[in-house]
Each structure stands twice: as C-alpha cells, then as structure tokens.
Amino acid sequence: MTETDMITARSLSRSFKTKSGPVEAVRGIDLDVRPGEIVGLLGPNGAGKTTTLRMLTTLLMPSSGTATVAGHDLVREPRDVRRRIGYVSQVGAPPSAGTIVGEELVTQARLQGLSKADATTRLSEVAPRLSLGGLERRALLELSGGQRRRFDIALGLMHSPQLVFLDEPTTGLDPQSRANLWDHIRSLRDDSGVTILLTTHYLDEADALADRVLVMDDGKIVADDTPDALKARISGDVITLAFGVAGELARAESVARTAVPVREVVVTDSALLVTVDEGAVAVAPILRALDFAGLSPSSITVNRPTLDDVFLTLTGRSLREGAEGDSAA
Amino acid sequence: MFTEMFVIFQRQMRILLRNPVWVFFGLTQPILYLALFGPLLKNVSGGGLGGDSAWRVFVPGLLLQLAIFGAGFAGFGVIQELREGVIDRQRVTPARRVSLIFGRTLSNMVTIGVQAIVLVLVALPFGLSASWSGIASSVVLICLLALGISAASYAMGLILKDEDGFAPFIQGVSLPLLLLSGVLLPMSLAPAWLRHASQVNPLTYVVDATRALFRGDFGNHDVWIGALVTVALGALLAWWGTRTFQRQSA
Known part of the structure; x- marks a missing residue:
C-alpha cells in the first residue's frame, strides 16, 4: 500500500441475506490499484465481481473491511469518492422513450456539479472522443448496441474522473464493436491517464485490455498478475x-x-x-x-495457454462451467 | 441542493412532455367518472346530494382519486429507471439523495396539479359551481398529498424492485383507502360500521376538507382538520420515502 494508490482495499467483504440463509458474495478481498493502471477483474458470474465494483463505487455498503478510493475513505467520505470516480454499469434495460443523448449527458454532468455552461462544453469534448459526435440530438432508443455502450461510458466521463469503473463493458456486443470499444478504453488511459478497473468474464477482454488481471472465484481473489505472467506461471x-x-x-x-x-x-x-x-x-x-x-x-x-487454462488450473473449474451458475449479486 | 433537484425535475418533465399520452391517460379515468357516473348523483337524495350540489360533492372525490392513482403509480417509473441503470448512475454522483427523490416527486406534483385544474375545468360545463378560492385551496392540498404519496411510492418501488410485486401492492392499498374515504358517495350515507372504518382513514379527512372548501365553507372545522391531516400525512410519507431512498442507496 502506498499513499498514491488509486484504490486500496483491505479485507473487503459483503454478505447478503437470502431466503436460504446468508450468502457471502465477497469474502475479505485485498486490492491495490496504482494510478494509470488498467486492472481486470476476471471471473464467472456469481464470483463477486459486480458486488466488489458496487462496493468500491459507494453503491453498496461493505459488511466489513476498509477501502480508500481516489484518496478518500469509502464509508466515511462517499461524496468525495463520488466526485472523483466514473461508473459505467452493466448494460441495462432499453432506455425510456423521450431520452436524448446530449440531454442525458448534460444532466449527468450537472448532477456531478458542473455548471450548465461547463456541462455543455464538456459534452462537445466527450462526444467526439467516444465517436458520438453528431449524435447529441439522437434519441437513446435509436442507438445501436455499440453506440449505447459508448454513450454509457461517456456518462461516466463527463466530470473528468481520475478513476473509472467499467462493469462488463462489452457484454452483448458484436466482435467489431467490441474491438472498437477496447480501443476507446485503451485511449482513456493512454491519452488522459485515467485509471481503470473493469470486470469481465471474457478471457480475451482481460488479455487484450488489462495490465494486471485479478482472477475472482467464489468471492475471493485467487490470482493477481499480468496476463502473460499468469499464463507462464500456470502451464x-x-x-x-x-x-x-x-x-x-x-x-x-x-x-x-x-x-x-x-x-x-x-x-x-x-x-x-x-x-x-x-x-x-x-x-x-x-x-x-x-x-x-x-x-x-x-x-x-x-x-x-488461454486464461481459460489459467482459470482451470487455479480453481479446478472451467470458466465456462462457472458461467452457467447463478447470476451475479 | 436546489440546482440538483431542479436538474432532476427538468429531466423528468422533459421525458413526460415528450410522451404526453401518459398525462392524458391519467386524466381519462376521472373524466369517465365525471361523464358516466356523475349524472346519476343528480337524482340521488340525501347526504348533501341531489341537484347541482352533487358536483360539489363528487368532484373533490375525483381530485383525491387523481392524486392517489397518479402519485401512487409513480413507483412504476422508478422500477423502470432502476432497470435502465438511471438510478445507479445518479447515485454515483455527489448529488444529495434528497434531491434525487424530490426532483422526481416535484414533477409528479406539478403533473397532478395541472391534471386537477383540467379536471375542474372539464367539470364546469357539467354543472359544477363552487367557490373559486375553495377550488384553489383544494388543488394545493391535493398537490401536497401527491408529494408525499409519490415519495412513498418511489420508496416502495425501490424496495420491491419489480412490477410483479409493486402492482398488487399499490392496487391492494389504494383501492380500499379510496373507497373508505367516501370518494364516490359521502360517508354520511354509510352504515355505522363503515363510517367508523372510514374514520381511521386519513384520506377521509382530506376529502371532507376539500368538500367543505368547494362549498366555500372556510370556517368549517373539517377544513382545518383536513388541512392538518394532509400536511402531516404528506410530511410523514415524504420523510419515510426519503429515508428509504437513502438507505436503499447506502
């Protein structure tokens, strides 16, 4: 742990009460992310990736443990954390009729505390960067899958955060749109120095994007290394x-x-x-x-070796088998 | 805080105005009651009914119905927003949780206020003659009530999280409360047991107050009791709704 770490989490845990008793979604994980890193959280559905992300973005109170995110304590200073982070959730339900790309982006920026003028200026910077230039007046319902995802990412960037969380950024996209989105995500770090923590259950995505991969299984981090080192270490x-x-x-x-x-x-x-x-x-x-x-x-x-082989060696289970389990909490 | 609230209010109103069909949809039910049920009351005697005064009894009830259904169903909207990811992405901003919920309830309140005015205007050609200041005060009371109910409805939507749970809940709560408040016919016509049951329903006092206001009977104690009940109920529901919204987004 160093003073300058973007994320420092210690023994972070979260359990949920369910009808069949308490479920420990995240079981005491330690996590360090340095500024400018792209870190991938890889694991099957139900491994605890989304729960981890929701805790680190102040959307969910940890049951126990501590975390400092973008320089502020997660539990004691949630508003300071929120000011400094961007969050892009998993792809949601189709948007409501009557929502317009530019308006939604400006609304988001204003909730982040930007003035109306600053929000409009920021829109003209962010939209072209995510290839949304010219789509500001388009209804959300008319966007393609790839455009919708880029719009989602733009929402998380309006206030120029230092740290961005992406929850399964390319799930459901066609191969071309995925590759395109990967380029956009890489350029966030390469051009603006944004630190990125992303979850994925795609092996190739973690391999293609992440400097470091944290493999999660059953609420625990079972490996933490570069994609290449993980592969070399295993097989x-x-x-x-x-x-x-x-x-x-x-x-x-x-x-x-x-x-x-x-x-x-x-x-x-x-x-x-x-x-x-x-x-x-x-x-x-x-x-x-x-x-x-x-x-x-x-x-x-x-x-x-693929990360699938890595996962098999680390957990004794294939990633694909695990993906058929229950959905993420 | 007011900027944040206004930003949310603006967003909700914009979306609503682009789909004005919902505004009209909310109005069709009370207008149908007005056109297809109201005329029957002219020929009923007793309970202050009969003749043209029937409208002064009936229209306040329809205003309450508008608030209960209009604001009560607000939770459906928040369930959709939850699914779209709108709620989460707003929660990740430093905006105060109070602003997130009150920006929304404010838009419900304004919508119901406008619908109430339209309803009164539509009732005029049917034969409604009532005190203008009474009508205005009634609309204010209805708006306050709508504020509380919509806040509570948003909270319930966040707790239940899907329509399958929310729809039976809201139907199960709103219809008995509405009937027990004597919206269709005054409770003075009710047998004793029903009248007693209606006396524990806070909405009864709201209807009684608006009826007295429509008569222009400002000095009537129904007005003061009803106004107090409305303010207390609105404040209680708004407080509970905000608290729940805050807890759900811990």
Missing part, C-alpha cells in the same frame, strides 16, 4: 508436432527432449505435444534437431 506453451508415420513419433520425442529444456512431452497416436516455457524460442532448435535426425513433421502449431 507454459504447447508445441504440437504432427507426423504422418507413426514410427517416427518415438524418435522425434527423444530428439526433442535433447534439443531444448522441456517441461513435459505427451505422445498421442499421430502427434507429439511438447510443453516448454517459451514456445516461440523453442520451436526453431526443435525443428533444426528434427531435420538433422532426418525427421520432418507434417505440421507444427504453437499454442499459448
């Missing part, structure tokens, strides 16, 4: 060498073992699966050694 890269002639497999195995330091070798009916620390570095020496021994594989692929 390493797998080089798959396919051979047309079955007899070559055994010779190829011993050649590969002597060529590079391997973690593990698995021989299947038609292929050799060699696990190494760095696939990109190991593939050339293996090929050279195979060639020297007169062996030529019919195909070669190098697979980096």
Whole structure:
C-alpha cells in the first residue's frame, strides 16, 4: 500500500441475506490499484465481481473491511469518492422513450456539479472522443448496441474522473464493436491517464485490455498478475508436432527432449505435444534437431495457454462451467 | 441542493412532455367518472346530494382519486429507471439523495396539479359551481398529498424492485383507502360500521376538507382538520420515502 494508490482495499467483504440463509458474495478481498493502471477483474458470474465494483463505487455498503478510493475513505467520505470516480454499469434495460443523448449527458454532468455552461462544453469534448459526435440530438432508443455502450461510458466521463469503473463493458456486443470499444478504453488511459478497473468474464477482454488481471472465484481473489505472467506461471506453451508415420513419433520425442529444456512431452497416436516455457524460442532448435535426425513433421502449431487454462488450473473449474451458475449479486 | 433537484425535475418533465399520452391517460379515468357516473348523483337524495350540489360533492372525490392513482403509480417509473441503470448512475454522483427523490416527486406534483385544474375545468360545463378560492385551496392540498404519496411510492418501488410485486401492492392499498374515504358517495350515507372504518382513514379527512372548501365553507372545522391531516400525512410519507431512498442507496 502506498499513499498514491488509486484504490486500496483491505479485507473487503459483503454478505447478503437470502431466503436460504446468508450468502457471502465477497469474502475479505485485498486490492491495490496504482494510478494509470488498467486492472481486470476476471471471473464467472456469481464470483463477486459486480458486488466488489458496487462496493468500491459507494453503491453498496461493505459488511466489513476498509477501502480508500481516489484518496478518500469509502464509508466515511462517499461524496468525495463520488466526485472523483466514473461508473459505467452493466448494460441495462432499453432506455425510456423521450431520452436524448446530449440531454442525458448534460444532466449527468450537472448532477456531478458542473455548471450548465461547463456541462455543455464538456459534452462537445466527450462526444467526439467516444465517436458520438453528431449524435447529441439522437434519441437513446435509436442507438445501436455499440453506440449505447459508448454513450454509457461517456456518462461516466463527463466530470473528468481520475478513476473509472467499467462493469462488463462489452457484454452483448458484436466482435467489431467490441474491438472498437477496447480501443476507446485503451485511449482513456493512454491519452488522459485515467485509471481503470473493469470486470469481465471474457478471457480475451482481460488479455487484450488489462495490465494486471485479478482472477475472482467464489468471492475471493485467487490470482493477481499480468496476463502473460499468469499464463507462464500456470502451464507454459504447447508445441504440437504432427507426423504422418507413426514410427517416427518415438524418435522425434527423444530428439526433442535433447534439443531444448522441456517441461513435459505427451505422445498421442499421430502427434507429439511438447510443453516448454517459451514456445516461440523453442520451436526453431526443435525443428533444426528434427531435420538433422532426418525427421520432418507434417505440421507444427504453437499454442499459448488461454486464461481459460489459467482459470482451470487455479480453481479446478472451467470458466465456462462457472458461467452457467447463478447470476451475479 | 436546489440546482440538483431542479436538474432532476427538468429531466423528468422533459421525458413526460415528450410522451404526453401518459398525462392524458391519467386524466381519462376521472373524466369517465365525471361523464358516466356523475349524472346519476343528480337524482340521488340525501347526504348533501341531489341537484347541482352533487358536483360539489363528487368532484373533490375525483381530485383525491387523481392524486392517489397518479402519485401512487409513480413507483412504476422508478422500477423502470432502476432497470435502465438511471438510478445507479445518479447515485454515483455527489448529488444529495434528497434531491434525487424530490426532483422526481416535484414533477409528479406539478403533473397532478395541472391534471386537477383540467379536471375542474372539464367539470364546469357539467354543472359544477363552487367557490373559486375553495377550488384553489383544494388543488394545493391535493398537490401536497401527491408529494408525499409519490415519495412513498418511489420508496416502495425501490424496495420491491419489480412490477410483479409493486402492482398488487399499490392496487391492494389504494383501492380500499379510496373507497373508505367516501370518494364516490359521502360517508354520511354509510352504515355505522363503515363510517367508523372510514374514520381511521386519513384520506377521509382530506376529502371532507376539500368538500367543505368547494362549498366555500372556510370556517368549517373539517377544513382545518383536513388541512392538518394532509400536511402531516404528506410530511410523514415524504420523510419515510426519503429515508428509504437513502438507505436503499447506502
């Protein structure tokens, strides 16, 4: 913990009373986010991501624990926290008829304490930055899914916050809109130095956006590292060498073992699966050694482990299985 | 605080005025009562009814009905806003929770005030003749009541969170309260047990007061009791609504 941390949480917990007894949605998590970081909270539905986010944004009182957000105590100074943070909730129900993009953004800015003139000026800065320029007079109901999400993000940026929380920013968007939104999110940090904490249950999203990934499962943080380090720590890269002639497999195995330091070798009916620390570095020496021994594989692929593999190793459950569980509280 | 309240008020009114069909929708029920039920009262004798004075008894009841249903149903709006994420995103601003709820109740109050005036104007050609200052004071009382009821309705909407819970609740509460206050026919026609039941209903005193005001009977003790009950009830409901709104957004 340092003085300048954007978020510092200690033993943050939240339990809910339900008909079948109390449910511990978040079980005492510690969290540190430095200024300018993009941190991803990754986990299946029901892992406690949204509950964590709602606590850190003052929408939900923690049952216990402490947190300092943007320099202010979450419980004692919620208004000071609110002034400094932006919050973009999960995609909501279709908007009411009669709501207009520009008006809603100005209303939000005014509730954040901007004067009418400042709010209007800010609208003319924020709208083009999120490719909403020219849509100010458009009804919310007429926006496409991608535009709606960019509008949601714009709402959270009207008061130029230092810290922005994004709850599942791209859920439900088509691949093109997702990639587009990722660019916008990256530019928030790269161009304006905004610190971002986002939740996602998309592995590729955490991988693409986050400097650091916190893996959440069952209300706890089970891993905290960079996407690359997490992958390296867990399983390493797998080089798959396919051979047309079955007899070559055994010779190829011993050649590969002597060529590079391997973690593990698995021989299947038609292929050799060699696990190494760095696939990109190991593939050339293996090929050279195979060639020297007169062996030529019919195909070669190098697979980096996905965050799904990471999640499986960390929790013993696949991310997809977990996603079928109960919805986030 | 007043800026925040005004910003919310403005937003609600803008959305409402873009969908004016809801304003008219709220008016259709009392106007139907006026047109299709009111004329029957002319030929009923007793309880201050009969002849043209029937309208002076009947229209105050319709004003109360307007406030109960108009403001009582406000909670449906907040459930929709909850689902859209509007409530959450407003709660994440430093705006005072009181402003968030009162900006909304203020828009309900203004809507009901306008509807009340339209209703009185529509009643004139039917034969309503009443004290003008009495009508004006009645509209003020109805507005105060609407303020409290809509605040409480918003709070209930936030507590129940979906229409399936809220709709039966609001129907179950509003209809008995309305009938027990003697909105359709005065409680002086009621058998003793029903009259006693109506005496524990605060809305009874509101109707009695507005009826006395329509007669221009300002000195009548019904007026003072009714005004006190209205202010107390409005304040109590507004306080409870605000407190609940604050707690729900802890």
